[in-house]
Amino acid sequence: MNRILNSRFKPIVVNNMNKDIRKRINELKRKEEAPSGEVYQGLSLQVIETIAREFQISKREVEIAALENEVIPIKYHRNIGTIGIPGQRKLLKAKVAVIGAGGLGGSVIELLARMGVGRMVVVDGDTFAEDNLNRQLLCTEKNIRKSKVTAAVGRVGEINSAVEVTSHQAFLGAENVDSFITGCDVVIDALDNIPVRLILQEAARRLNLPLVHGAVAGFIGELMTIFPGDRGLGALFKPDQDIPPTGIETEIGTPTITPTFIAAGQVMEAVKIILRRGKPIRNRLRYFEVEEGKISEISLSTQP
Secondary structure: OOOOOOHHHHHHHHHHHHHHHHHHHHHHOEEEEOOOOOEEEEEOHHHHHHHHHHHOOOHHHHHHHHHHOOOEEHHHHHHHHHHHHHHHHHHHHOEEEEEOOOHHHHHHHHHHHHHOOOEEEEEOOOEOOHHHOOOOOOOOHHHOOOEHHHHHHHHHHHHOOOOEEEEEOOOOOOOOHHHHHOOOOEEEEOOOOHHHHHHHHHHHHHOOOOEEEEEEEOOEEEEEEEOOOOOHHHHHOOOOOOOOOOOOHHHHOOOOHHHHHHHHHHHHHHHHHHHOOOOOOEOEEEEEEOOOOEEEEEEOOOOO
């Protein structure tokens, strides 16, 4: 269907198209039974692909239209009991930037795709090395020395082909950060370089974007969400301090468990922000000693 010839008629044509899409969804939906015994109207992967092809629209648009019609894409049904249909729709409409696709970032990308966050921007200029295999979810023996962002795009496509990924094989810096994160709803810091983290925080503040910070070393991890105007990472360093590029992780390593643990927390923070529910870890640094099962917090709002 031709959407545009004359801009005066575009709204009418688009409305008609939306009606046609909803009608097709209703024709192809099917009754599904949940483990609880509840019956709901569901849409399979195959049907989503069929409708997208028929109307020449993205799968993400089909899924949004289905949810607006109270029809649940089957792959999201286990989310719905917790976040509801409106919540899943918000996730599909959201755009999240993941800066870094290594230990933290790889797990963050996986979880965002499975939650159904509809658009992602992935930034990383690095390639995989053998010593990434212990902790980086996207790293396999077959893709050593290959691009991390290419692996990210491929992995998301295998998990949830409705998610639209924009990838940038580049290292983040002051000269390009704005172009990567402009237009996003949330930015996730999955970096391993402290000065670059500070560049990212300043850009997020300038563009009025919330930033979810995570860092790991050994069996220790930290997590916080930084809104524009918060002190954030600036509270952890003295103004005249000579900041090293990396932390203690270069000495004690990063075992498998810790990045996965912190990445899950980062995705939870992003979901809270998008859905506007729960209380973000804001103006406080949450500190996890994973081996001991201990959690502590440092208040940053009054910290000198």
